[in-house]
Amino acid sequence: MKDFILLPYADLDAYQRFAYREMMVWCNKMDKSPGLWNSISSGIQKKINNIIPDKVHKAITSAVREIIKALMLGTKFISPAPRQLAHLKHIEDEVGRRIQSHKLTASAEGGLTGAGGFWWSLADFPLLLGIKIKLLQDIASFYGRDGKDPREKVFLLLVLQMAFSSDAVRRTTLEKIIHFEKQKHNIPQDISNIDWHTLQQQYRDYLDIAKLLQMVPLIGAVVGTIANYRLVNLLGRTAMQCYRIRYFQDYGYHHQGEST
Template sequence: MDSYTQQVNKELREWQKAMQRGISVPGRLSRGIQRKINSVIPEKVHAALTTAIKQTTRAVISGAGFTSPPPLFEEYLAVREAKVRERISFYKTTAATEGALTGAGGILLGLADFPLFLTIKMKMLFDIAALYGRNVGDYKERLFILHIFFITFSTQDFRNKLYPIIADWENYSKELPEDINAFDWRNFQQQYRDYLDLAKLLQLMPVIGAAVGAYVNHRLTDKLGQSAMNAYRLRLLKK
């Protein structure tokens, strides 16, 4: 095993522990704070976020509007992941710029940003999947992309439930219907909506929205990219 693969295995073990750790006291407190914040947010804002997640979920599962390069094969892991990091860096910059522009406009533009930011994140995941040699023409691979998104932005208790699915994806995916039209995507997205991190709601606030939008978009895009790398490493290194 070369030094790069050793480092990858170390990072992967750390990620696996993070995906399976117990719920900490700070985690419970932050969840309580988030519930209080959610309770004072206008219902139309929640409705807009729910609609954005619903539409994005449907688009990803159907593959509508998302393109990616052909799957990358026969590359050393270090070379493959250098390309992955380049894509993550590109999308972090794109997301930060977009977040700053829409965040400066307060609630209305902030709400406009949410579906745009979801699209940026999903496009990055499609690119990463291809760089790890995955064919996103297969809707089951697109479902895996959604699981990466959900495990990255869900609470720890739900993350603990999602991890075994990702860790055993090859077997789990065999139980999925072969026909995409037989998959109940509405029920699927509803299962996850209430567990998503709503930190980006801060971006809707006037004055600080631009700074928060740039910072949060950059941070969350990087977080998602790292999760994706480790999720695909898990599958790749099992072979």
Template sequence: MNTYEKMIFEELKNWEIEMTKRPSLWNKATKSIQTKINEKIPQKVHDVITASMKHMIKATLVGSEYTTKRTTQLEAELRERDEKLKERLAFYKKTAAVEGAGTGAGGILLGLADFPLLLGIKMKFLFEAASIYGLDVKDYKERIFILHVFRLAFSDPHKRKEAFEKVVFWKETIHEFPEHPGAIENMNWQELQQDYRDHIDLIKMLQMVPGLGAIVGAYANYHFLEDLGEVAQNCFRWRVLMEQNRES
């Protein structure tokens, strides 16, 4: 490892501690509140999120909707990849903020439209981020990895350690899945979409409040992409460094 990679490795060890620590009392309290919130949200909203999640997962595994070219050469240094990701993340955060402000200003109907639109922005970012760190996003197995990165970013604090281990022990995790995408229905997308809903429900409900929608929508979407960017970068950094270590 060079000096920069050693610095990043230390950062990743601190990140591992953060990802694997036990849920706090606050996490446990908010989980109870979130359950009550879910019960009060109109079924139409739940249906939109569920349908959007299922479509996104299918498109991720078997579609060409998010396919992108590798934007960084395979032999590029980690620092170069990190700089490229920072540049692209800034673009996606602005895009998400504009989209959130626009749909937030339009009331409930446009607010509902924000769910699939924001999902699309997040997945396009993840595919581009994966390509920056050298993953072949046309590979079915790498697409499953991308879904696991997404799951970790929006995981329930009580499930975060498990989600984290699925990512860092990827060579073992991938054996749990079939060799081809034909068995897509075997994937447990229900848990993934429920965790995602729990993560975004409260703030996105505020987005539908008249007078607050545009401000909340822009702020929420910007920070959702910021959080996703941090998790994605660390996951892909981990892959790069671990694979380099195995080859050396």
């Protein structure tokens, strides 16, 4: 995976160099083999899955499936037009502000549903996922991507999976993200070809611990507020790194074209 982006490093401005170094550190971290802690946490996760009521599992699975279908079909989420910002720092200043805005929205929503107990907490799943999808669409537009393109929607789902998956799945997803530009023309535009099961399972399992605590009386509101804030922040920062990969790939390709 190393050196997958060939850049004229000397031509980068100060912020681009900072972003490139940060991206490479992140990629190397994501590419590490699952360790002992991953095995332990997987065992804990299986026990938690057995504790959580089946209706909760079904609610999350249904929410993921229906919201993602709505995204792919364009029936619920309207993608903003691609922005044309010249400098990476300007792009990421806007992205940072948008992440902060969505974090506050998700935090308030999580506190409200957490205070309402079990049934209100179930309602939090589709609401939170909707906030996440909208955030990803906004971030994509700031990096100049056309969210109406079915292939860009597939990339958006890869980002979602990158943020909320086990270490093993995260590694394979990173490879797909790195090679997305070369392979996107082969991506089918039929949503039936998406691996729904893996996406639903990984997303659900990642959220189980936080969402289980959100259903506990008295502490649910606090847990919901903190959990949603952190989950949206994680997604936003993951999305930045994923779109940086494509940004620097494009930057390298354009430079090579100019020098030939």
